[in-house]
Amino acid sequence: MHTTLRNTAAVLLTALLAGPALAATCDVEIEGNDAMQFNKQSIAVPASCKQFTVKLKHAGKLPKTAMGHNWVLTKAADAQAVATDGIAAGADKAYVKAGDARVIAHTKLIGGGEADSVGFDVAKLKAGEAYAWFCSFPGHSSLMKGTLTLAK
Numbered sequence: 001m002h003t004t005l006r007n008t009a010a011v012l013l014t015a016l017l018a019g020p021a022l023a024a025t026c027d028v029e030i031e032g033n034d035a036m037q038f039n040k041q042s043i044a045v046p047a048s049c050k051q052f053t054v055k056l057k058h059a060g061k062l063p064k065t066a067m068g069h070n071w072v073l074t075k076a077a078d079a080q081a082v083a084t085d086g087i088a089a090g091a092d093k094a095y096v097k098a099g100d101a102r103v104i105a106h107t108k109l110i111g112g113g114e115a116d117s118v119g120f121d122v123a124k125l126k127a128g129e130a131y132a133w134f135c136s137f138p139g140h141s142s143l144m145k146g147t148l149t150l151a152k
Contacts (some may be wrong), residue, residue: 009084026122027053032069032135034060034112036143043133044151045122053119054133056107064111069135070094071107071118073148076130078102079141095136109137125150 002005030038039059045052056071058064068091082102084104086095094109097103125131127150133142 003098004090024048026051027055029055029057030055030071031057031059032144033058034062034067036067036135036140038135038144038146041146043146045125045147045148046151047122047127049100049122050103051119052122053117054105054107055115055117057115058110058112061112064109064114065091066111068095068109068111068137069140070109070116070137071103071133072096072136073106073131073133075100075104076132076147079132079145081132083134083136084143088137095138104131104138122150127152 026046026049027040028043033039039114043054054071054073057071058069060067072086082097082100085097085100089095089097091109094106096103096106104124105118107116107118110116130152131148133146133148134141
């Protein structure tokens with residue numbers, strides 16, 4: 001009897017501990033710094049999430065006028081054109097062209113010590129599509145970029 005009870009307790013404890021680890025995480029935190037680097041290169045968005053939130057943190061000290069960062073998500077095929085159009089949009093528009101339908105989501109432009117977050121509807125993503133994210137501050141997108149995938 002004690003062995004059965006102990007085994008049942010062990011199974012329940014294992015299930016309780018594994019439960020949160022198996023649950024989909026519907027957000028991610030990314031840091032940018034004064035060396036024009038993000039601390040991640042890829043993000044996998046669980047298909048089970050309805051909304052996904054990206055929390056951007058600027059770990060540096062420089063102001064946004066000198067070393068501002070944002071996080072912009074597009075299809076990979078659109079990334080370069082969106083970054084180019086963003087430069088023309090200017091700092092007051094966070095280097096994102098107003099009303100650009102190619103932009104799935106973006107944060108505001110932040111400087112050292114600041115943070116922002118953006119959430120987007122996961123239904124906007126398609127399985128098998130290549131997505132890219134980047135900082136659209138002039139000159140940053142060639143170094144500060146990554147990929148995003150829709151995970152099963």
